[in-house]
Amino acid sequence: MSALISLIIKFAIIRTIIALxxxxxxxxxxxxxxxxxxxxxxxxxxxxxxxILNFMAIAGVPEYFGIVLGAVSYVTFIRFMKSIVFIGS
Structure with a gap:
């Protein structure tokens, strides 16, 4: 029984290191x-x-880029966190 627990702990540690x-x-x-x-x-x-810069500023293009790039950054962070805690694929 002790060997089985030892094997499971080793497997979990190796899996954690690989995932990180x-x-x-x-x-x-x-x-x-x-x-x-x-x-x-x-x-x-x-x-x-x-x-053109003035027209784009009136149209809200800089805010659009900020929102989209913020969303991409957020999704990247969430996927990274899922890989650390073994949630998801």
């Missing part, structure tokens, strides 16, 4: 890609002529 490794690696990669995407959007947005 994949989760951290995936979260880091997605966060890096998201930050690069934000930087590219900012660069492209700021290179537009001032008339």
């Amino acid at each position: 490794g994949f989760g951290i690696l995936t979260y880091g990669g997605v966060t890096y890609a998201l930050n690069r995407g934000i930087a590219e959007i900012k660069t492209g947005y700021n290179s537009l002529p001032s008339d």
Whole structure:
């Protein structure tokens, strides 16, 4: 019985380490890609002529980008947390 419990604990520890490794690696990669995407959007947005920038500001484009990128960041964080606590796939 003791050997079975020892085996189960070893399996749980190994599974935890693997899940944390994949989760951290995936979260880091997605966060890096998201930050690069934000930087590219900012660069492209700021290179537009001032008339177009004013029109886009009136239309609410900067707020739209903030909402969408915030949602992507939130989903990334939630998926990372699910991988840590073994919820989901």
